[in-house]
Amino acid sequence: MGRNQTMWEQLGELPVRETLDSGLEIVVLPKPGLKKTYATYATHYGSIDSHFTRPDTGEKVDVPDGIAHFLEHKMYEKPEGRDVFERFAELGAYTNAYTEYTSTTFLFSATSEIEACLDTLMRLVEEPHFTPENVEKEKGIIEQEIRMYLDMPGDRVRSNLMHALYQKNPVRLDIAGSVESIRTITPDNLYVCYNTFYHPSNMVMFVAGDVETARIIDYVANVEKARHLKPSGRIGRIFPEEPHDVAQKRIEQVMPVSAPLWLMGYKDQKVGFTGVDLLRHDMIRGMMWSLLLGPASKLYNDLYQSGLISERFYAHYTSAATYGLSMLGGETPDPAKLEAVLLERLPHEPFKREDLERLQKKEIGEFVSLFENLEDLAYAFNAFHFRGIDLALIPELLHQITVDDLEKARQEHLKESTRAVSVILPPREGGAAHAAHSH
C-alpha cells in the first residue's frame, strides 16, 4: 500500500502490510477507539476450484462439487474432540466462516484476548483433522443447509440464472454443491484440497481493531515460523473454455412465492483481467448500471412509478479472473412487461456528465464509510486482494472514468447472445391451498 500512502493519510487510515517467509501476507489496520477486533484468515480457494493440478505431484485432480464449503465446515473439528467453536467460546470471541466462488474466509470478532484468538484462528486454519466418522456426520448438517437454501426464492433465482448463463464455467453450480454431490466426499478428497489450497502462500490474513500493528505481525510471524513452510509451487487451476453463448435463454421455476421474482443476467465475454485493469473494468460496468438503473436514474423511477419494480430492485456487475456478469432484477407483478421495457430502453438511456459527477461523489462517500464497518471492510479487502487489486486505487480511478467509457461498456456488454433470464413464479391459482390442522 506504499505508493498510495497519501490517500490513506487523508482517510486517517494507516494499514501495515507484510509478507512472511511462508508466503503468507498479513495486513493490519489500527482502528483506535473501536472496541472490537475483527480478523479474517482467507484462502484463494472457492467453489469453482474443483479441477486442478497438485503443486507437489503435478497430478490432475477432480473433486466433488461443494467440497470447498464442506472443507470450511470441517476445519472446525480438531483431534482433541473439542471443536474450535468451543475454543473461541472460551475466549469470549465470535467465530464464523464463509465460502464463495473464489475464496473461503475464516474469521473471529473479539473484544479481549486478541493474541489467543489469533492463535486459535491460525490453528483453525492450519490443523486439519478429517476422519470417515466426522466427515459422514457433517453430511447431515450440510444437507440441511442446502435444503434451507432450496426454500429461499432469492437464492434459487440467482442459482438458476448462473445455470442459464454459463455452459461450462463452474460458477454455474451452487457454492454448497448438491445433496447428491456432497454425499460422495471423503477424507482423502478433503486432504488433497486442503494441502493444495490452504498453503500460506495462497492465503491472506487481515486484522483490524484497536491493536498495535507490530505486535500483531510479530505474533503471527512467530507462530508461522514454527511451521517451517516455504512458498508452495504454482497451483494449476483448470477452467474449461466458456463458450460465447449462454447455456439457456430462460429458466423458470414455480415456488410458493407471492409474486414473480425476475432476474436478468449478461455474461461478460471480456474476462481475464487482473489488478488495476480488472478494477477499472469492474468499476466502469458497475457505474454503468448505477447510471442506467440506480435509484436516482430516470429509468428506475419510471419502472417504480409504473409499479413494475419495488425499492429492492437492483442492478450490479460482479467479476473475478475467470468470469464476469451483470445481474439485474427483483420482485415484479409482470415479468414480461418489465423485460420488454428494459430491453427497449437500456440501449438508449443517455449517460450524462452531471449524473456521472454526482455518482462519483456517492462512490467516494461509500468508499470512506467502508472503513467504519470492519466486516464489510475485511470482505472488500479480501475480495480485492485475491484479484490483485489495491483498495486504495478506487478514489483515483473513480475520477478517471468518463461518459465515453460507460458508453463503450454498454456497447460491449449488453449483447443478446450473452443474455439470460431466470424467473421464480408463484403457483397457479388454486394450487397454493395451505392445509392447517392442530393437535
Add this chain to the structure above:
Amino acid sequence: MTWSDETDRFVGSWEDGIGFYVYPTQRFKTVTIYAAWIRDLSPSDRALGALLPAVLKRGTQRWPNRVLMEQQLESLYGANFRADVGKLGDKQLLSFHVSVVNGQFLPGRPDTVGAALDFLTEVLERPQLVGGTFPQDVVEQEKTLVKRQISALINDKGQYAFSRLIELVADGQRFGLKKLGTAEEVDRVTSPALVDFLGQVRDESPFVFVVVGDVDPNAIRNHVAKRWSGAKKPLTTIEPYQGKHQNQTVIESQDVRQGKLNLAYRTGLTGKDAHYPALVMYSGILGAFSHSKLFINVREKASLAYYAYSRIDPALALMIIGAGIEFQDYEAARGIIEEQVEAMRQGRISDEEMSFTLKAYINDILSEEDNPGQLIGRQLEHLLIGGGLSGPALIEALQAVSKDDVVQVAQQVELDTVYFLTAEGDGQHGA
C-alpha cells in the same frame, strides 16, 4: 478518536412527548440520525401508519419527486436514507433514518451533517402536497407496494414461521398484529385520510430523535427544539405477554424443502426486571451461541439441523426457539429441544457453560458500541420497555448472576405454543 467515557454514551432526555438523545462519539466516520413517531399498533390505523413513511419519502416541497430526492442524497456523498414502518412489541414505529459521511473525511470538508439534518427535517415537515393532499398517483403506487410487501411475507419461510408463531401466541393481543395491516385496510386508505393522519401523528404521537456521531449535542438540541415541540401524548411502554396457552401445537404445511420448528416460551420477565440478567444468561446457555445446548445437541450431536437457536424478547417476556429440520425429524428435534429446556430446569449447567456464556455476552455488548444502528436500537428498546441495562452496567449485572439465579429463572420458563411448518402431501413423513 479513542474511547472516551465523556462522549461515548447517550446524553438526552424525554420531555413533553419528545425524546432527544445524542451519542456524540468521535470514533465513527459517519453520522447517523434516526427519528420516529411511536404509535400503539391498532387495526384501525396501522395501514395509515405503514403508508405515511412511504408517501413522505416520495417528495418534499424542495425536492418534489423521488428522482430529485435520490439525486440530493447522492450529492451528499451517497447519504443513506430510509423511511419505513417498524414494530417493537405492540408499538408501530414510523421511522426515518439518514446516515452520512462526516464532512471532515471528505474533500473540501463539506457540511454533510447539516445537509442531512435539513433533508430529514424537510421530509418530516414539508411534504409535497398538491391541492392540500398527497398526489393521488403517489398514494396509489405506494398502496400497491405495501400490499405486495404484505403478501411477500410468505417468501421467507423462517420469517413466516416465526411470525405465525407470534400470531398464535398473541391470540388477539395487539403484539400479534402485523405492522403493515391487511390488504383490505390498505385499500381503504385515501390521500385526504393520510393528510389528516399526518396532522394527528404530529399533534399526538410521541416523537424520538436520536443521533450517533461526531456532532455537537447542543446544536442538535436547538435544531429539534425549534421544530418539534411538546404537548403530545405521553409515551407508554410495551405491554408484555400475559396469556397462558398450555403447550398449544399447530402444524401447517406448504410446498417447502425444509421444516421450520418454532417454540414460544413465557418467561415472565422483561428487560427492566431485576432478574432479567439471569434470564439473559439462561437463554445464552440454552441457545444463543454456538457453544449453547441447542446448537451442540440438535446440530452437532444429532445432525438434525443447520441452525437451532433461542432468543428472548425483552419487551414481551417471551423466549423463542427455532430450528430448520427434516420433516420426519419433528418428534426427534422437538424431543431434544424440550430435553435441553428440562436440563436447564434441573440445573444441569456446567461452570464452563456459565463462563463461556458470560464471555460471549461481554463480547456482544462491547461490540455494540462499534455499531451506530445497534446503539440506536438499544436506546429505543430501553425507552419502550421503560428501563433496562446496557453497556458496562449490563456486563456488571451479568457478572453477578449465579447458577442458582439461572435455575430459578429456568423454573419459571414455560412452554406456550409450538408451530411447525412442514411439506404438503408426500413430503410429510410421520409429523
